[in-house]
Amino acid sequence: MKQLLSIMASCILITLQSFSATDTSKPQPKKEQSYLFTHVKIYDGMHDTLIEGKDLLVKGNKIAKIATHIPTTRLTTIIDGNNGVLMPGLIDAHTHLMVVEDFETAIYKSDQMYIGAVATEAARRMLLRGFTTVRDAGGPVGGLKRAIDEGVVPGPRILPSNAFISQTAGHGDFNTAMSYLSPHFTGIPDKAEIYSWVKIADGVPEVQKAAREVLRSGASQLKVMASGSITGAHDPLDATEYTYEELKAIVTEAEHWGTYVMVHAYSDGAVRNAIKAGVKSIEHGLLVKPQTLKLMKDKDIWLSTQCISYSKEAQELGISGTPMEPKFNEAKKGAEQTYALAKKYGLKLAWGTDTFGSLDLQATQSDEFTARAKYFSSLEILKQVTSLNAQLLELSGKRHPYPDAKLGVIEKGAYADLIIVSGDPTKDITLLAHPQKNIKLIMKDGKVYKNTLRRGK
Numbered sequence: 418m419k420q421l422l423s424i425m426a427s428c429i430l431i432t433l434q435s436f437s438a439t440d441t442s443k444p445q446p447k448k449e450q451s452y453l454f455t456h457v458k459i460y461d462g463m464h465d466t467l468i469e470g471k472d473l474l475v476k477g478n479k480i481a482k483i484a485t486h487i488p489t490t491r492l493t494t495i496i497d498g499n500n501g502v503l504m505p506g507l508i509d510a511h512t513h514l515m516v517v518e519d520f521e522t523a524i525y526k527s528d529q530m531y532i533g534a535v536a537t538e539a540a541r542r543m544l545l546r547g548f549t550t551v552r553d554a555g556g557p558v559g560g561l562k563r564a565i566d567e568g569v570v571p572g573p574r575i576l577p578s579n580a581f582i583s584q585t586a587g588h589g590d591f592n593t594a595m596s597y598l599s600p601h602f603t604g605i606p607d608k609a610e611i612y613s614w615v616k617i618a619d620g621v622p623e624v625q626k627a628a629r630e631v632l633r634s635g636a637s638q639l640k641v642m643a644s645g646s647i648t649g650a651h652d653p654l655d656a657t658e659y660t661y662e663e664l665k666a667i668v669t670e671a672e673h674w675g676t677y678v679m680v681h682a683y684s685d686g687a688v689r690n691a692i693k694a695g696v697k698s699i700e701h702g703l704l705v706k707p708q709t710l711k712l713m714k715d716k717d718i719w720l721s722t723q724c725i726s727y728s729k730e731a732q733e734l735g736i737s738g739t740p741m742e743p744k745f746n747e748a749k750k751g752a753e754q755t756y757a758l759a760k761k762y763g764l765k766l767a768w769g770t771d772t773f774g775s776l777d778l779q780a781t782q783s784d785e786f787t788a789r790a791k792y793f794s795s796l797e798i799l800k801q802v803t804s805l806n807a808q809l810l811e812l813s814g815k816r817h818p819y820p821d822a823k824l825g826v827i828e829k830g831a832y833a834d835l836i837i838v839s840g841d842p843t844k845d846i847t848l849l850a851h852p853q854k855n856i857k858l859i860m861k862d863g864k865v866y867k868n869t870l871r872r873g874k
């Protein structure tokens with residue numbers, strides 16, 4: 418017995434020794450790459466004044482220090498900012514990365530591999546315009562997000578809504594044929610649903626199922642079509658889509674999952690319906706009455722609207738003479754008043770573009786800076802596109818796909834998502850409308866994607 422015990426004891430000892438031997442023989446973790454930015458003025462995304470005379474150290478994928486005389490190691494790359502403004506990477510709160518053609522063509526007529534390939538390039542170009550994070554407001558973007566997060570292809574961080582949730586004949590019912598019959602009647606599955614572009618759902622049980630399916634697909638928030646639209650195939654702009662009960666059911670599903678609902682809504686009735694149902698982010702909202710905007714302020718609801726589309730005329734957008742023209746003109750009229758009142762009431766305003774279509778059309782994303790300058794100061798716009806948008810994204814709670822650090826700010830511990838702009842965007846926001854020329858450096862997650870600055874010493 419004694420012998421047996423001693424054999425057992427020595428076995429345990431050998432096992433322990435072999436464990437510790439394996440431990441020490443493990444390759445040591447690679448020393449973290451670090452970057453030191455010198456000769457920069459820092460806009461932190463929150464305050465009105467620039468931080469001057471300090472350097473910024475990035476270690477791994479986070480901001481490690483903002484100070485003077487930061488010691489460096491052999492592995493530190495020093496980048497001389499040439500007196501530019503270092504600021505948080507830009508955030509767009511309303512993109513559609515997968516929508517590289519008009520909706521109907523993309524869904525019903527195109528090879529989905531083609532859509533994926535073009536969208537991959539769209540994501541790369543968006544990152545190179547300085548957008549390090551986007552909230553994608555609908556479309557099957559989950560696969561692209563995965564490839565970006567895995568480092569396979571370059572692109573911004575994505576908070577995906579994935580498939581739109583829409584009622585029959587709603588804004589998400591993208592088949593323009595009036596004779597089109599729903600799968601409900603024909604039993605023939607629809608491409609929009611097979612390829613996860615849209616869930617067409619009517620009635621409480623159907624919307625609950627649709628919401629749960631979209632949440633299962635990894636959406637960080639739900640995108641619901643709650644009113645008529647300019648580009649919609651069937652719906653008049655003033656239409657209210659979904660009943661209160663249906664919207665409420667979707668909001669409940671989102672809340673049970675720990676996240677929230679954003680809705681496409683123009684008309685006053687639709688926005689009221691959405692507010693009552695507990696929606697947290699109103700997209701567009703250009704036909705709302707002043708008292709509804711006040712209600713949004715009281716209930717802390719975000720207005721996520723886009724100035725870029727309405728800074729142009731129907732003709733410039735190539736929609737003269739189409740059914741879209743009168744709807745566009747109506748929304749354009751509402752836009753002026755909504756922006757002015759939103760500013761007056763102090764609403765929480767997101768910065769988003771809703772630019773979709775060809776790569777050339779998507780490149781107009783940065784024009785939002787110029788369009789918005791008509792209504793807001795450079796500092797107001799800078800806050801919207803950085804820390805305010807990041808605050809909006811935090812509504813995703815535990816479903817936020819990037820929970821380890823803050824986005825949209827320059828502070829110790831935040832994600833190292835930053836850009837360096839030549840000139841001072843706190844004084845002239847339109848510098849950001851020309852990213853190729855004025856954004857000298859783009860870093861996302863501690864990795865440099867563009868650098869036209871010289872190496873420092």
Ligand SMILES: [Zn+2]
Binds near residue numbers: 511513554771
């Ligand atoms: Zn949109």
